[in-house]
Amino acid sequence: MLKVIPISFLALSLFTVTFAVNLQAPLYDAYAAESNVGATAVTIAFAAYVGGLMPTLLLLGGLSDRFGRRLPIALALILGTTATALLVQAPSWISLVIARFMLGIGTGLATTAGTAYMTEILGADRAKNAALIVTSATSLGFGGGALATGISLGLQGHTLVPASYIALFVAAPVLAIIALTLPRIDKSRPVSLLRLPVFPCGTWVFGAAMALAWSTTGMTIAVVPLELAANDFGGWAGLVIFLAIFVGFLCQPIARRMTNGRALALGFLLIPLGFLVLLAGVWMKVLAFVLFGTCITSAASYGFTYLASLAEVSLRAPDDRARATAGLFVYAYFGFSLPVIASGALADMFDLQSAMVVFAIAQITVTAVIVLVWNRRPEPSAAAINAG
Template sequence: MKGQSRTTSRMRWGFVGAVYAFLIIMMGTTLPTPLYPIYSKAFDLSPLMVTIIYAVYAAGVIGGLLVFGQLSDRIGRRYVLLPGVILSVISALIFLCATNVGFLLAGRVVSGLSAGLFTSTATATIVNLAPDDKKNQASTIASSVNMLGLGFGPLLCGLLAEYLPHPLRLIFVVDIVMLILALIGIWIMPEPIKDRQSLKVNVQKLSVPKEIRATFIYAVIPVFVGFSMLGLFTAISPNFLGNILSIHNKAIIGVTVFFIFCASTLGQLLFKQQPDSKVLTLGSVTLIVGVILVGVSLLVESFLMLFIGALVSGLGQAFSFRAGLSTVNSVAPEDQRAEITSTFFTIAYIAISIPVVGVGLLELGLGVQWAGIVFSMIVAVLAVVSFLLLVTRGKREA
């Protein structure tokens, strides 16, 4: 009895450690967001270079997902999560020592690799360590922690950079301290995978079986739109607030980005009893409203409307993401689920990077305001297309 109680206690604390580590790793990936206006002045960065810095992060994530995404099934969760934490520490050290744009590029690539190792492995670990009757709640906790971590990064960095000295250094010292605690948590965590195999690294192929391809496409299109919205907002908000609205308070920048991820977290908890098809349609409608609000806010230069648009868009992204992933998981064959899920996440990360690159290129000729307006229109059109496809499919299946 005592042995069973001790095992239960270890599993519980391991669950807490995995959740904490996931939160801190994802937080680290968005920490620099409020600092880019400072980096731009300090290192004389063009909008295109800032765009490239954003884009190399997505490349790192996708590379991590494809090369290491399923490695933990073979060698164990801990032995993938530990390198993920170490890579995050290395990224923070690179930013801490940054003296030119090369450091920023290297730091973002390493940060992306860290996130690529953690995204699927930490989610699986949290579910593995949860009690059998709490597996569904654990999956929701994992996805919520993912989004909350992404939101806490800009919030914490904005507050420290605005109100404490050394804005380009202090936040990364704090991050390293929190990562050391995460490293300890993962180290002492019970290993969920008991039947481990030899180390073998393969680049995972991206494919979707023909029999579920139609369902996958209908599910992933609204997810693509939702993540494009996140990418758009992340790309435009720091420069728009600073250059157009003359809001240079880094805490406000951090809070603004934080709330879109808070809305995304909240949205994943709503309408859980509704069919995925209805939630996907609701997500598309909500995204249409949110993107239009963001586009109009850029046109009329309104911070309040931008903030409301961010909240609405975050909810729409959450509805689409949760229902889309649930739909894909429900039809994916068991022996191909990991491969199909990796394809799903890869498309999502491509979606989040396209607006960043596009806005950066358009900004060279149009400026950040009109670049954001143009891409808002594009994302809104995609959301309308997604809505029409879902409605058409619903009528056909009725």
Template structure:
């Protein structure tokens, strides 16, 4: 008995440790799948003859699906268990990949994107909390470790970065560009589904019984902190939405570059820089990360506007990197603040609400921008867009620090 107990404990910790990375990889892959169409939008435009507004709407319907998934289902893992939500998320992603790969045309694109959004809505908040649970099971002596939040944010934003890069490379050098990327990611999600099924559950469903945690419950006095954190997430994701929906089209139209791989570089650079900035400031305090993000965010947006007046690929990529790094640092700080504001039994529900607001930021400003550029030239529209987002982000950060 005495020798068996440590062995069982080591085995349990090992399963939780490997499960942690299975969930992180599944999170990254599904988020990457969400941005796969980014370098493919010019191909869809040429094939179906639609404009930037239709592209933005086709991108934004994913946001609608994600918001529905977050709002209606994202909180359920607090009651039903983490794995019971992650598995349907991957199944929905696999179904979306099949629809997009098999059924050509704009209706399929819209249906597939809504399904992708639902999958993301199920995955993002649940995986973020699941990673925290799994890490705590392996390291119970590190209750305040930043590792789970870092891995969750890197999986989220790193996945969003990899999608355009992989899809751009496949579109450039593989056959059937509007089918291959979806088939590849669908196959990856099938493999990851099997791995996640072997990951231990971290919610004691039987012990909880009929005790249903509140769908949205904050710690006492944390309402203002959550509101300001959600606002920071909204503005941070607005930049990501712009690069995801119109980044490839801007690169093609302004720089005259027809390579699908290069078209995917701008959004890849923005998302990758967001993840790398967090790694670079891994040991920095949250205040330092927040201030750094607040400085680099408007500088990157300003350079993005400048790059439209002086179209050079290197300048566009530098602007994307600075915008993305600033947005990533702001987003990471906002996620950490949200987790801290949530009541322990309602973390998934609170994060789901946070992600609803953040994903609305990813979709709504981009739609507004695509409508504005139908009436106003792209360059002045970008200046206004940069100014609004910069001022909004700074105001949200100041409010967040005031309520810290």
């Protein structure tokens, strides 16, 4: 079988798994209204995704090493379908929490197995190309689901069964079957299913950058749409979520031409800059600023930081890529969830804008501290480590 066939189906499967993750995001306010809950409850439901994902990363690192890469990817596709079906059958805040939890498990299974599988298909000498394909597929998926639902709602009017959901119900089961028929390249290893993530030497700053970048993305996906809805811009939520990820995808070819360290440094610059522009747009109720700021944060999060970090940990752990990827996502999803929940609580205590201002101050402070520590403790490159 030509490499292009398994590569294409693997990329499409990873896209579909992540497509399901934010598919319901433009309907957060509708599910909250069904259960009469506030901003804190919405952010808790959003972060329930991490509640499913983190135990998967922490405790099931050996699944794909023991049973192969294909099974976790197929399971992730089925979990995404089941979670979305639950929202159709019983639309409510409780269903949203359960669905997000299931989607987190699926993402944890698919991203670790998929990154390792893609590298094995292409070969270890093309690890950065493999990382680019994985980050491109998942970036398009994370953003495409929200956009698809936003477009569906625009065409159909208000509905809790948008056409985007139907598309997932058709595509995901078919891809799950195809995933199980892809060629097996890895060799099974008699390892325990309960294998903790690994954190390769010298990658702490890439993990910290992912936490910082994805905390900003989490705010954009979970909190900004609530503010848009409050200002009668609710119809733009799907586009904002799409831009929060898609622009990063467009920047990945540029990041690929840079060293991982330089791409990371650019990410550190763009993360606070973008959120400040976004915050100015929210404060002045200027939609163009919100969209432009979202684009800048996207370039940082899903463009330069994501690709550089994934490529770096893959290079530094050639014999343990699945667990090293899990370790990177431990950083990322702590950042993705905890600041969002804290901001939701602040929003209920004060208001959404105040919560966003507090987040911006914390974000700038943490960025400055990480960069100062990084500059004082330069790390050797992955190439140097491998050469040694």
